[in-house]
Structure formats: structure tokens, C-alpha cells
Amino acid sequence: MTRSIAFLDLKAQQARIAPALRARLETVLGHCQFVLGPEVGELEGRLASFCGAGHCVALSSGTDALQIAMMAEGIGPGDAVFLPAFTYTATAEVPLVLGATPIFVDVDPRSFQIDVAHLEARIEAVRAAGSLRPAAIVGVDLFGQPADWPALRRIAGENGLFLLDDCAQSFGGSLCGARLGREADATAISFFPSKPLGGYGDGGALLTDDADRARLYRSLRSHGEGETRYEVLRTGMNGRLDTLQAAVLLAKLDVFEAELARRAQIALAYDRGLSALLDVPARVPDSVSAWAVYAVLLPDAARRDALQAGLRERGVPTAIYYPRPLHLQPAYRPHHDGVVLPVSEDLATRILALPIQPELQDDEVAYVIEQVRAVLA
Numbered sequence: 001m002t003r004s005i006a007f008l009d010l011k012a013q014q015a016r017i018a019p020a021l022r023a024r025l026e027t028v029l030g031h032c033q034f035v036l037g038p039e040v041g042e043l044e045g046r047l048a049s050f051c052g053a054g055h056c057v058a059l060s061s062g063t064d065a066l067q068i069a070m071m072a073e074g075i076g077p078g079d080a081v082f083l084p085a086f087t088y089t090a091t092a093e094v095p096l097v098l099g100a101t102p103i104f105v106d107v108d109p110r111s112f113q114i115d116v117a118h119l120e121a122r123i124e125a126v127r128a129a130g131s132l133r134p135a136a137i138v139g140v141d142l143f144g145q146p147a148d149w150p151a152l153r154r155i156a157g158e159n160g161l162f163l164l165d166d167c168a169q170s171f172g173g174s175l176c177g178a179r180l181g182r183e184a185d186a187t188a189i190s191f192f193p194s195k196p197l198g199g200y201g202d203g204g205a206l207l208t209d210d211a212d213r214a215r216l217y218r219s220l221r222s223h224g225e226g227e228t229r230y231e232v233l234r235t236g237m238n239g240r241l242d243t244l245q246a247a248v249l250l251a252k253l254d255v256f257e258a259e260l261a262r263r264a265q266i267a268l269a270y271d272r273g274l275s276a277l278l279d280v281p282a283r284v285p286d287s288v289s290a291w292a293v294y295a296v297l298l299p300d301a302a303r304r305d306a307l308q309a310g311l312r313e314r315g316v317p318t319a320i321y322y323p324r325p326l327h328l329q330p331a332y333r334p335h336h337d338g339v340v341l342p343v344s345e346d347l348a349t350r351i352l353a354l355p356i357q358p359e360l361q362d363d364e365v366a367y368v369i370e371q372v373r374a375v376l377a
């Protein structure tokens, strides 16, 4: 019998946390401090202690978190910002909005994370060309797994670059036993509804151990204000997280660890059921994934597209992250130096994400596995 599997099921999750969620929302409706109300500070404290970071500043989105982090470093025209080509558009959009130049770096064919050898070659080439100043590296923790942070820290240190962790997809994941949030000079996270810790609208945050940076982030999210609200010290933006979103996220944080554990169970079930048939996700050594995405690889585009179509017919939704690497996007191509990034270009044709979300039941996971087998048979 054909079933209908949900790629994301926010209604089921909402039903599970309804009492706590409603109580949280009622409190905000009672005090009416809709901007920077007490829930925002409470959430910042909870998020910082969740990952052991010194400071957390809640913001309007993950994209704004990346932007505020770069504004705080003064990144702008003439600056080169190194980032992977195989990621969500926001990673490259932010340097361009600030007038800086994204330098696209290829990724590892199995972990999908930024290729550190290629990164070093790209930094060297930008230095040799002499027209841009290497300013920052954005390491993206793709799909829930960490980038190679020990290598990225070494490269950033040797080159004097600001190191930013785009952890929008991967908050809750860990490396060498430590939750992500302290691997770089600053870490940006997102609460977009489909992320592992998703709100009911846009939201994000910056984590850092650096008190001066945290102070700057707070100023930048409120129009560059100083000690008093009407003292403007710098050009900032309106980048605050709404109190209502903080209230939603506080209710969700209570079940977050259990949801991460459920995602990991589902990933393991997929591995067991599918590893003989296709390339299941390779694990980054010494890491725990937040399992934002479970992406498999097919031998070629035709077989990927056939699997996606076959699964759709059988009630199993899938997604392609990402159908086009960023350096080939119409908006970014003019800013790209023309270097071919073969791994990113190849992955875009062969990758497919299966449903992985904490509300999936065991029989649904088994159904997905059965249907993949049936289509590939």
C-alpha cells in the first residue's frame, strides 16, 4: 500500500510540545515585551550553556548572524572571503552584500565539507594575484556534520584570517566530544523552521567566547547603539530575534536532545538498510551529526533522478541539496574567477536527501528503505 511520508512534520512536533509551548506564548502575551523581552536573554543563556560558549547573541536569522559577524570585523570592498561552493546561498550572499568578494572552494567528495587542501591553494592564489586582501574563512558545517575545524583553525591562524563557523544546519552536532559552537572565532546558527532547532519563523544567533565581539554583535543588532539607545556608535541594522520566537525556541529546546537522538537512530536504520545499494553518508571522524540532512549518492544523474521520481510515486518525498553549486548560480557567476570546482559540480548531479525528521515512526523509516530498494531493484 502506498503511504505518504512527511519530509518535515511541524504539526506532529507541535502537538507533542503543545502545553509547554502555549504556556511560553501566554507569558509573552501577558508581559507584551515583544522586542528583547526576558525570553530572549533566557534563550541566549540556554544556548550558550548548551554548547559551552561564553556568549550568545540572538538575531533575526542565520543570514543576519553571518552578516553581523562580518560587519563586526569590518569586512567589505577589497576583502576576499573563502567559503565552500557546495552550501546554501546565504553563505556567499553575505560577503557580496557587504561589498566583499566570495572565493569559492571545492568540497570533499565523501564528507561534502570544505576541502582544506583546496582552501590553502585558493588563499595562496589570491595572495599571489594581489588584488584582494584575504580576510576571512567561512567554514560550513554541512548537513549536520562538522567541517575539519582543527585544519581550518591552523589555516586561519597561519594566514591571519577571521574564522567564522556557518553552523546554520548543524547546531547540536559535535566534534571530539564538544558541541559545535566554539570551533571558530564566532559561530552562526539558524532557527529557520526546517533546521534541527527550528522556530516558527526566521531567527538565528551568534555564539562566541570573545566578550568584545559579543558586545559588538549586540550593538550591531540594534542599529549600532552605544550605552544608551539614542547614541549611535556605528552603522548597524535591525537584527534582533523576536521575543515570541525565543519563547517557541525555549519550548523546543526542552525536547531538542531527544530529537537529535531520534534523528541519529533514523540515520543508523537507513545506513543498515541501504549501504549495500548506494553511498550512504560518510561520517566525519570523531563527530556526531545533528542529522539536518541524510544525503545519499547515486552513480549518475539519470539514476538519481529516476530514484527521486520513483520515490515520489511511492509517497516518499526527497530533496536535492544542492542542485547547483554556488559558483555556477547566475547571481554569483560574475563574481567567480572561473576556477572549475569538479567535486561540487559532480555532487550536484548525484546527491539526494531522504526524509530524516524526529517525527518519523519506525514503520515509516522501514517503508522508506523498502521503497528505495524497490525503485533501485
Ligand SMILES: *Cc1c(COP(=O)(O)O)cnc(C)c1O
Pocket: 061, 062, 063, 064, 087, 088, 090, 091, 140, 166, 168, 169, 189, 190, 191, 192, 202, 203, 204
Ligand atoms: C539555512 C542556512 C543559512 C541561513 O539561515 P537563515 O536563518 O535561513 O537566514 C545559512 N547558511 C546555511 C549553510 C544554511 O543552511
